[in-house]
Amino acid sequence: MTPQILAPAAILVLWSLIMLFWTAAGRVSAASRMKIDMPNPVGGRGQDLDLLLPPSVAWKSHNYTHLMEQPTIFYPTVVILALVGAGTGLNLALAWGYVGLRIIHSLYQALINKVTVRLPIFLASTACLIILAINAIIATISL
Numbered sequence: 187m188t189p190q191i192l193a194p195a196a197i198l199v200l201w202s203l204i205m206l207f208w209t210a211a212g213r214v215s216a217a218s219r220m221k222i223d224m225p226n227p228v229g230g231r232g233q234d235l236d237l238l239l240p241p242s243v244a245w246k247s248h249n250y251t252h253l254m255e256q257p258t259i260f261y262p263t264v265v266i267l268a269l270v271g272a273g274t275g276l277n278l279a280l281a282w283g284y285v286g287l288r289i290i291h292s293l294y295q296a297l298i299n300k301v302t303v304r305l306p307i308f309l310a311s312t313a314c315l316i317i318l319a320i321n322a323i324i325a326t327i328s329l
Contacts, residue, residue, distance in 0.1 A: 191273030194281040195264045201289055202253040208296065209246040216243045242299075249295040253288070256315070260284060263318050272325040280314045280321075287311035 213232055216222075216239045233251075236244040264281050267273045273281075291307045294300075 188273030191264045191268050191281050194285040198285045205250045209250045212243045245299045246296045249292045266322045270325045280318050284314040
């Protein structure tokens with residue numbers, strides 16, 4: 187087993203939690219400034235506020251949602267690579283690249299959010315993940 191590759195996954199988990207709290211703080215602060223009654227509608231969800239709050243507040247929420255999507259493929263991929271002893275070298279570098287690019291993507295989306303810049307960052311992180319997934323397949327087939 188090569189547990190080093192689990193470190194980038196742990197960092198991405200922590201980053202996702204940071205984005206969660208940044209999202210919540212931004213929503214509460216903006217809703218308070220705008221005098222929006224947060225509990226309404228009863229049973230409503232945080233994303234229901236997206237249409238009521240400034241777009242820059244919603245950007246953080248959208249990014250948090252993104253962190254709950256594609257990285258769910260990243261986590262088992264690095265676990266597979268760690269378990270089969272393939273979590274070093276190129277795979278470790280790709281895992282760190284994926285996490286670094288996802289954090290850059292998060293910051294860019296939360297603060298500036300120009301899709302023409304955000305998309306290439308996303309595509310670069312996706313390329314890292316594709317190679318990791320292929321390497322996980324190769325590593326498990328060759329056992």
